[in-house]
Amino acid sequence: MTVLGGTALLSSGVCCSPAAHAQANQATAPATLRPPFRELVTLPTFMEHVLSPAADIVWRASGTVADASGEHDLTPQTNAQWETVVSGSATLAEATNSLMIPQRARDIQWFALATALADAANVAYRAAEDHDPKAIAAAGARIDAACTGCHKYYGVE
Numbered sequence: 001m002t003v004l005g006g007t008a009l010l011s012s013g014v015c016c017s018p019a020a021h022a023q024a025n026q027a028t029a030p031a032t033l034r035p036p037f038r039e040l041v042t043l044p045t046f047m048e049h050v051l052s053p054a055a056d057i058v059w060r061a062s063g064t065v066a067d068a069s070g071e072h073d074l075t076p077q078t079n080a081q082w083e084t085v086v087s088g089s090a091t092l093a094e095a096t097n098s099l100m101i102p103q104r105a106r107d108i109q110w111f112a113l114a115t116a117l118a119d120a121a122n123v124a125y126r127a128a129e130d131h132d133p134k135a136i137a138a139a140g141a142r143i144d145a146a147c148t149g150c151h152k153y154y155g156v157e
Contacts, residue, residue, distance in 0.1 A: 037101040037102060037103070038101075038103070039101060039103035039104060043104060046095075046098065050091070050095050050098070051092065051095055051099075053088075054088045054089070054091040054092035054095060054121075055088075055092055055121075055143050055147065056088075057084060057085055057087070057088025057089070058085060058088055058089050058092065058121075058124045058128075058136065058139065058140050058143055059140045059143070059144070060074055061074060061075065061076055061081075061085045061128070061133075061136050061140070062074055062075060062133060062136050062137035062140055063137070075133045075136075076131070076133075082128055082131050085124075085128040085136065086125065086128040086129055088128075089121055089122075089124035089125040089127075089128050089139070090125050092117075092121040092124070092143070093118055093121035093122045093124075093125050096114050096115075096117050096118035096121060097118075099114040099117070100114050106154065109153060113146065113149060113150040113153060114150075116145075116146040116149065117143065117146040117147065117150070119142075119146075120139060120142035120143045120145070120146050121139075121143060123135070123138075123139040123142060124136060124139035124140065124142075124143060127139050
């Protein structure tokens with residue numbers, strides 16, 4: 001057994017149960033230790049390059065488009081197309097965590113609005129995993145409502 005920073009490590013590679021590991025870490029971690037969240041890009045940049053493209057993938061997975069050659073159903077038709085929607089919705093769902101870092105949070109309502117977006121994106125992720133066109137359309141509407149609600153609340157175009 002080796003002791004490193006107050007935590008015992010077994011040479012077999014098996015340390016202890018998750019609860020014991022957590023308890024050992026709590027006992028040795030400084031009380032002021034906080035996750036190193038950092039805002040690396042501005043909120044408008046984050047919206048433009050992360051949230052909006054991910055939401056667009058979900059929104060483009062339902063409905064129809066009419067052009068000179070007729071109407072076209074936007075529903076994904078192949079596994080690869082569905083995988084694109086899975087990736088976009090998963091990105092959106094996880095990116096909502098970045099909305100909640102302390103440097104971005106404006107007030108308590110911010111967390112409620114970000115959580116609404118996270119929940120809607122998670123519904124989209126599950127719908128995409130299930131290849132469910134009706135559920136992806138409904139999730140897209142929820143994402144739109146969450147985005148619109150936040151933008152209206154904070155007066156953002």
